Amino acid sequence: MELLSNLSLGFGVAFTPINLLYAFIGCLLGTAIGVLPGIGPVATIAMLLPATYALPPVSALIMLAGIYYGAAYGGSTTAILVNLPGESSSVVTVIDGYQMARQGRAGPALAAAGIGSFFAGSVATLILAAFAAPLTEVAFKFGPAEYFSLMVLGLIGAVVLASGSLVKAVAMIVLGLLLGLIGTDVNSGVARYSFDIPELTDGVGFIVIAMGVFGYGEIISNLGKHADEREVFTNAVKGLFPTREDFKRMAPAILRGTALGSALGILPGGGALLSAFAAYTIEKKTKLQPGEVPFGKGNIRGVAAPESANNAGSQTSFIPLLTLGIPPNAVMALMVGAMTIHNIQPGPQVMTSNPQLFWGLIASMWIGNAMLIILNLPLIGMWIKLLTVPYRWLFPAIVLFCAIGVYSTNNNTWDIWMVALFGIIGYGFIKLGAEPAPLLLGFILGPMMEENLRRALLLSRGDWSVFVTRPLSAGLLAAALLLLAIVLLPSIKAKREDVFHEEEA
């Protein structure tokens, strides 16, 4: 079977001691930074990206994947123990997870999250491996018009999930697209918006934006709020293992979460957040068995299902990236940036031109998941210790690592000045209630979108109808319209606000 031979190739690459080590280091670092409250996967990856510069591409990507899973898992630990979601996709985990921790059942909650994530990750990795090849075939049928429409769909999908105002989210995307255009235009060689500054002709670095907006912006905003007492359950974690009763309840929840997450993760704009929300909603709809704790009061299914779903979703959201080269969310946008730094242009050609990298990465996803469960359950005590480190020690360290990371991108102080600027801008975004994740996605897609729009219209001799007369492209645009229409429907709109209110409550 082709799938098996591909997977064995992948495991052959990933199972070398050195790559295993990088996967391990990645998971460890990712979890260590990810458990810190207020630092999501985007900031974590941006901060740790420089650590991978010196590595060969395969090892670097393996380590980055490890960082990503580690950060995601660290986020759920924070959610359960501190009642603070470390990232957006663990907001629903907070609801029941924190209640379990308060009842002294933090151990089983963490175990449920870990086991669920591992199972979901394993399944999603298989799905990824199975679907990658056929999807790549489809990708080769894509012309510039299809790519453009797909990006529109992806961007719309991404904003549908942004909390708060939809128009503001779309505006943030457009702002991101515009920022992405700064620098030399590849077609004409004209330096756009560079104000005759030589460094700007290369454009603004995406690391600069990611760190400035997600790192500095959030630190400043966190420090501006008054430090409320963080209640950390340090002593409460005894008896890690769920009871048999727990297992019986969480097993179906994990299965449902995995299925849902895998499906939703593939959708553009889908991924972890949507999957977690959907999984929790479904669990809530199912009937409670006699003697079961209601949802919101510490039901283990309320932890297991969303955690499985968000892990499955974050896994399968690699599919659009690896097959089409289009990042479906901000984290994947960072991965694109990381690949570009290592001279890999993500897209359908990666699988054929660089099969070792492709399958090695997929295999390392599974390894990363396995490592997480090995790493996190026994080491949970250490992560809890990390949670009790006072913020006044943490934030100078975070600022430092951001600054070092930014400098090492180009060994140039110019990037340090830029990250200062984007730190201020990022703080402004937070103050104005404009969510920055769509901006980053737009920033990465900006040049790609322009290029494909240009090529599509060149081929059609300036006829815009090309986007609707080509069936694939028309279908993608229709899907984007449908998404928009659904979100704007009054009944759904109310519900959407409801969901995000629940998140804040």
Added chain:
Amino acid sequence: MRIKSQKDFLAGLMFTIVGIGFAWGATNYTIGEGARMGPGYFPLMLGIVLAVLGLIVTFTALVVETEDGDKVGAIAWKPLCFIIGSNIVFGICLGGIPKLGIPSLGLIVGIYALTFIASMAGDEHKSKEVLVLATVLAVVSYLAFIVLLNLQFPVWPSFISR
């Protein structure tokens, strides 16, 4: 007319101004036409879209009622200045300012400077504690970034290492 959502009102204004800025900037480049787009075509289009979106946000902020006026709230000047300031000082330590004759002081000095300035942003500031923190960070960074990852940094002040 009363502003019903301060956040949205200002956000909308920002989008509009930035959009107009980009669109106006795009007119300095060749616009071209659909079939042969110049470098100004796409940014002009996006700039106009952004400005329009900004207007919609501003308009909504004037019309749609919110519970508490959606105030922007006080700006955290202290953390803003110290965090950004520490970052800039760190940059100066690494690169120096050749124009003003300030030499590069290197990574280690930079780490101490950054830690000290950044920690002023918090509520508590104990010099001894910060000193310990800075030393730990300096040692860790040296080992991780210079020894282990072999990143290219000026580690010591340029007048010593030369």
